[in-house]
Amino acid sequence: MEAANHNNDNGCTNESPYISSVLPGWFSEISPLWPGEAHSLKVEKILFQGKSDYQNVMVFQSSTYGKVLVLDGVIQLTERDECAYQEMIAHLPLCSIPNPKKVLVIGGGDGGVLREVSRHSSVEQIDICEIDKMVVEVSKQFFPDVAVGYEDPRVNLHIGDGVAFLKNVAAGTYDAVIVDSSDPIGPAQELFEKPFFDSIARALHPGGVVSTQAESIWLHMHIIEEIVANCRQIFKGSVNYAWTTVPTYPSGMIGFMLCST
């Protein structure tokens, strides 16, 4: 980890490929996943820029959304609206089954999902497998109100590939699996594919539930259709798409696949 240097008067370095492409002092989120549109946040100061083994990691102080975590140019969370995402991806599955005890989080390196899972008193064990150590470290340094999730003694952090982790899990281990992934370009791509959902179904015991980040109906209907089709083949119980509003995510909303064994 190294902090950003060479700030100019706006607190912006000249090194970020994401700041230079718009108004001076604004971060713009441009991606082939949402062509022809961009959401921009005014930047007060870049707090961190680094390149991990998997992706570019950036933290900046925005003018009106608090601190912002960015991976490969895509906003992962802002202090102002992270609650909407973390609460929905965690409480929708955990409130849908009685007394969840063992929970696995794939991704979610910022710790926000852990924070919400910890609120369930029935939970005895929370395993998390995050591929990128730098995301964990940066979150602990800059987002203490999110990374507070790591402080719960029930949490066991594994740094590694979620796909490989799941293959080594004994069948029927978990009551709930929560997949808090980035978009299906980059390190999270496999987390949207059928073999991964097969592994999740195997890792859940009967009556267990999975919740995965599942993109926006306004932007990614083809991705969602494929996930739904796969899940209908794999999961014997219910297969549902849920969603919530998150203003700093593309289209202002984000969905979740909720499936049960």
Next chain:
Amino acid sequence: MEAANHNNDNGCTNESPYISSVLPGWFSEISPLWPGEAHSLKVEKILFQGKSDYQNVMVFQSSTYGKVLVLDGVIQLTERDECAYQEMIAHLPLCSIPNPKKVLVIGGGDGGVLREVSRHSSVEQIDICEIDKMVVEVSKQFFPDVAVGYEDPRVNLHIGDGVAFLKNVAAGTYDAVIVDSSDPIGPAQELFEKPFFDSIARALHPGGVVSTQAESIWLHMHIIEEIVANCRQIFKGSVNYAWTTVPTYPSGMIGFMLCST
């Protein structure tokens, strides 16, 4: 009405104050109503720019959202997502009462609300009062699938100030009033204030219902709180806030006040 001239290779004129402030060829929506953030759409070609008696009017062809109507730099509708707004602001009130017959639309010059109101077979009379004639003309020229609402023979168009129009309405005239306004900066400001809601309540007969554009809970909670407080004093029936997602509106969502007499 005059069409835009002097297009450059991107189809962008140098005359628009909204295009020049960002990436060449992108429209950015920047307003004190949502400080520190901006949503941008890639511009294929500017189709119209004009200045009416009330506001700047612009239409452009976007890369991925179809044609876009912009008033004073703020997106009013895009071909891709206008349905979400028009359907909710019209069908929520009209489906909440039995057999609506007389409906008044304030604003809504693009015709989209008229299109949705027309789908209710019980409706016998649809009055619309839009302040800006240019909005009506531009919509008919560039958004035929929206302005189609004007073709219904039950529609009576009044060009004028909605506040003044309502004062001249006989008490108890309408079953439903729909206020399809722009934001409370500019010509629509009065449409968010208490005297206007008083006039609406007077114009509705007992059991009537009003639906007004009421901003986003993520961005304008102080505006919404004030509207709710006013409506609770004015309306004897229910007072509710509803909302839907519209990706090209700030925060990706927009709300409606639904009140009954």
